[in-house]
Amino acid sequence: LPRVLSGIQPTADSFHLGNYLGAVRNWVAMQDDYDAYYMVVDLHAITVEHDPQALRRRTRVSAAQLLAAGLEPQRCALFAQSHVPEHAQLAWVMSCLTGFGEASRMTQFKDKSAKHGVGAASVGLFTYPILMVADVLLYQAGFVPVGEDQRQHLELTRDLAQRFNTRYGKAFTVPEPYIIKDTAKIMDLQDPTSKMSKSASSPGGILELLDDPKVNAKKIKSAVTDTEREIRFDEENKPGVANLLRIYAALGERTIPELERDYEGKGYGDLKKDLADLVTETFQPFKERTEEILADTGKLDAILAEGAEKAREVASRTLAEVYDKIGFLSK
Ligand code: TYM
Numbered sequence: 185l186p187r188v189l190s191g192i193q194p195t196a197d198s199f200h201l202g203n204y205l206g207a208v209r210n211w212v213a214m215q216d217d218y219d220a221y222y223m224v225v226d227l228h229a230i231t232v233e234h235d236p237q238a239l240r241r242r243t244r245v246s247a248a249q250l251l252a253a254g255l256e257p258q259r260c261a262l263f264a265q266s267h268v269p270e271h272a273q274l275a276w277v278m279s280c281l282t283g284f285g286e287a288s289r290m291t292q293f294k295d296k297s298a299k300h301g302v303g304a305a306s307v308g309l310f311t312y313p314i315l316m317v318a319d320v321l322l323y324q325a326g327f328v329p330v331g332e333d334q335r336q337h338l339e340l341t342r343d344l345a346q347r348f349n350t351r352y353g354k355a356f357t358v359p360e361p362y363i364i365k366d367t368a369k370i371m372d373l374q375d376p377t378s379k380m381s382k383s384a385s386s387p388g389g390i391l392e393l394l395d396d397p398k399v400n401a402k403k404i405k406s407a408v409t410d411t412e413r414e415i416r417f418d419e420e421n422k423p424g425v426a427n428l429l430r431i432y433a434a435l436g437e438r439t440i441p442e443l444e445r446d447y448e449g450k451g452y453g454d455l456k457k458d459l460a461d462l463v464t465e466t467f468q469p470f471k472e473r474t475e476e477i478l479a480d481t482g483k484l485d486a487i488l489a490e491g492a493e494k495a496r497e498v499a500s501r502t503l504a505e506v507y508d509k510i511g512f513l514s515k
Pocket of ligand 1: 189190192193194201202203204205206225228299315316319320328329330331333334367368369370371379380381396494498
């Protein structure tokens with residue numbers, strides 16, 4: 185089976201709808217057709233100031249949500265990044281292959297450091313993409329299911345894999361991004377020209393999966409649209425309606441043309457009400473499952489420990505090969 189690897193940051197108390205549609209849903213769909221490795225990237229989560237108690241809680245909440253979404257420990261390896269020390273070890277090697285200028289071109293660092301100024305950002309935030317490179321390459325992943333915002337990091341991953349392979353001999357599979365266009369960039373409900381994001385969005389613009397279903401229904405109903413009345417998919421002129429149609433199509437397993445036909449002659453209020461119901465139907469059981477899973481911390485931690493063991497088998501093999509190729513003495 186071809187291999188797949190992806191990760192999500194434990195930096196919030198709930199995943200948002202963008203995480204779910206852009207990534208998590210695809211992870212679940214891929215676990216049978218791929219040899220799948222999925223992780224909660226706690227090493228990445230400390231690149232910005234954080235509270236240790238919150239990190240512990242959010243790492244478990246993240247893992248629980250992944251299980252509630254349908255990941256099954258028998259069908260994939262689910263683990264915490266920090267449980268596999270090879271991530272940090274390979275990141276060092278890859279950072280020595282990365283140009284300073286090359287790293288400086290990563291737009292996510294520019295965006296994230298802009299708020300408080302580059303000088304206030306951690307070096308870890310700067311080298312974040314290189315740790316992500318190591319994440320992917322350790323597993324020889326052929327495919328990496330992510331949203332559009334991770335594309336540049338995967339280009340860096342491909343470049344560095346090729347660079348290593350050319351300089352020192354082939355050690356890495358060169359991965360492909362696996363980005364499903366229709367759901368790769370879910371937009372903010374209040375500002376449909378920017379992506380839904382835990383850092384940038386206003387609270388009304390971001391739909392958190394574990395939030396009270398009533399709150400979420402209300403957020404859908406107050407989503408920004410436009411002053412026309414017609415329900416049609418036009419991203420340029422009607423970004424709010426287009427975003428709602430994309431979300432509806434993805435959650436309801438319908439096509440956008442079908443939805444356009446169904447809502448011909450109807451108003452935005454009808455569309456929003458139906459979508460709010462669909463969101464409630466989808467995420468109320470999800471929330472309940474997540475809470476059940478979180479109630480048994482022992483079991484959850486055991487699943488992560490087992491996942492880490494599976495992951496280390498693959499990761500340690502890659503790292504040994506890299507250490508050898510690069511000229512480190514074997515022990
Ligand atoms: P993170 O934790 O920010 O986001 C997790 C996943 O959700 C996707 N996503 C979105 N998709 C569609 N629309 C949106 N509005 C939206 N917002 C977020 C992200 O693209 C991502 O797939 N650097 C990564 C984590 C990571 C990783 C890895 C991913 C670390 N190592 C190795 C893949 C492979 C990140 O910060 O994702």
